[in-house]
Amino acid sequence: MLALYYYPGNASLLPHMMLREIGAEFELRLVDRGQNVQKSAEYLRLNPNGRIPVLVDGDLVLFETAAVALHLADKFPQAGLAPAVGTAERAEFYKWMVHLTNTPQAEYRAWFYPHEHVSDEAAAPAVKQAANERLNRMFDVISEQLGDRTWLLGDRFSAADLFLFMLIRWGRGMPRPPRSLPNLNALAERVLARPAVQQALEAEGIKAPVF
Ligand SMILES: N[C@@H](CCC(=O)N[C@@H](CS)C(=O)NCC(=O)O)C(=O)O
Known part of the structure; x- marks a missing residue:
């Protein structure tokens, strides 16, 4: 179970x-x-x-x-949420899963929980601002790497696209939301159109605008 x-x-x-x-x-x-x-x-x-x-x-x-x-x-x-083990595609899949979790996802902790990073509460806004700048640079790189490809792995949809979608969504309240980068917006729209994603959002009570 x-x-x-x-x-x-x-x-x-x-x-x-x-x-x-x-x-x-x-x-x-x-x-x-x-x-x-x-x-x-x-x-x-x-x-x-x-x-x-x-x-x-x-x-x-x-x-x-x-x-x-x-x-x-x-x-x-x-x-089919990941390519076959031992293939070059699988290696690319690992790269994205690890990058997304230990780079933007980890950085979001500083954006959402700046107080965890300071001993003096007055410093929290500066931590948040620095996290914002680092996240912007991370999303710039991801957007450039994605280019005009359909998915992070090219033609093949994978769990990495769902991961990126979630991270794009988390940034909707940032001064420059990730969706403002056209490549990221296009990927998020494609993910959002998937019936399984719609079901998950509905079950969690998440309403438009989703990202
Ligand atoms: N590295 C962990 C991070 C998980 C994480 O930060 N979860 C947040 C929600 S997105 C949380 O539990 N926040 C509540 C808290 O920290 O008390 C993972 O990927 O599972």
Whole structure:
């Protein structure tokens, strides 16, 4: 049995969209951030970092979004969310999954949680501003790499596109939202048009404008 611990629009959206693409049976379990449930003793037993998401797959309890995504891609190869192991395409897929998780996703922590990066609260706005500038440069590079290709891997859709879509969405409140880069906007529109993505957004209560 698969269960995904989620909060609407959080990093759990990536595995959620994947589960819908796969057509797997799964249970969605809300982690009520309004009540800080991600820091409760019960949740900390699943993820000692107190962060969302967690995937439970039978006896397996997995945290880290990218690890969850790679596991789902491997467990359901018929869904085609990752290229075959050992191919050059698979290597490119790893590159994007790792880059997206350890570069823009990690940088968003500073944008959304600047207070975690300062000992003096007065410095938080400067941290946020610097995160904004770094994120802009990261999205410039991703946009340039994507070019006018349909997906990050070229003609082939993969979980990396869902990941990028989620990160583009997170930036909708930034001074220069990632969607203002035409290549990124085009990719996000393509992802948004997918029925599985529509289902995931609807289940999480996410309404237009999505990004
Ligand atoms: N590296 C972690 C980061 C997860 C993360 O930062 N999740 C956010 C939501 S998008 C969260 O749990 N925030 C609540 C908190 O930190 O208390 C992952 O990818 O799973």
